[in-house]
Amino acid sequence: MEWSIDHAPIEGRIDATEAILKDSFQRWSLSSPAKPAAFQAKLRRHELAGASLVCTVTGACVEQSPPGHSSFDDEFCLGLQLNLSGRVQLQQWDTPICEGDMFLWRTDQRQDYEVLERTHSVSLMIPWKLMREHLPGRKQPPAACRIDSHTGVGSLLSQHLMGLAKEIGAVPPSAHVALCRMVIGLLDIALPEPESTTRFTTMAALRERALAYIAQHFQEDDLSPARIAAAHGISLRYLHALFAQGDTTVVGHILESRLQACWRTLV
Structure with a gap:
């Protein structure tokens, strides 16, 4: 699925962007310093064996979302996000997310998210239920955190996400399960201690x-x-x-x- 704000009426562009983000991530409330005609947003989404790979381009704006769920049920998702360009600021961290940075967020927690400049990112939305299936030893979902994407397993994980974003359309569906399992396994090892449950x-x-x-x-x-x-x-x-x-x-x-x-x- 591909969507561009160019397809929306000028005066309804913020509402249209909120609706498409809700379908791909969770409910968001947006405000933008730019005039409606100048606001930019594009989205491309592919299904990946129970997870969703979402590539977005967003202009400067402020995004807020309430927690989606209060308990760890089957609808709760983890968002693994890699920033390909631009800068964003999340309220829980002092320094902004810059080009090449990666972080994990959760749909059951409030998000205060400011896009400081035009940003291109790729996210893998992983249902907690799916993560439990691949990692039966993990009893609790990981906390929201920043992940080192420049060295070690974190670097492999970021390269894998970039590769998926570029080639997912050419990958046969028969390979989706293996690719999804690979990302979840790399994520589990790349999580900062004590979140990693490597032995399991x-x-x-x-x-x-x-x-x-x-x-x-x-x-x-x-x-x-x-x-x-x-x-x-x-x-x-x-x-x-x-x-x-x-x-x-x-x-x-x-x-x-x-x-x-x-x-x-x-x-």
Whole structure:
């Protein structure tokens, strides 16, 4: 689904933007310093295996939303948002969200959100019910927070979101579940402590399966990261992300397993 404010009557542009944001995020109340004819807003939304990928371009404005829910029910959503350009200010943080920054927000909490300049962002709206399905060990939803998008797993997560925003239209629906699972797994690890529940995550379980696969096949000459990734139905980048939290790489673990086998043979 694609929408542009250009399709709305000039005097009804704020109301039209509020309506489209409600359909894609939650109920918002907008005000803009610009004249209605000058206000800018565009939105593109794709469904992704129970989640929604939403790309927006918004001109300077003030947005407010009341909490959508008071309890953690199946309608409550988490919004993972990456700012591609522009600056926004959220009331709970002293410094603005700038280009390349990423944060997590929740539809059950009040949002006071000021777009300081024309902003382009991509958001993944994840129902709490869906997150629980992929991360059964997580008993409580994560708190709203800023996520480091420039290093480590946070960098992988931001790159993945940007890739989805660019290529989602060309991705076959059969791959949507795997892509959604990958984002949720990366998000769980990228959350600041103590929010991360790494030992219980899908990624941790996949890492254990990959280690078991290496233990079973390390003596085979054609064992490679690409083969391991294919055997588990994940991308090569995701496989490397599984090992990023450990003390060795995929190739390093294969070599170590072979060396240990040689040592046991010699002694």
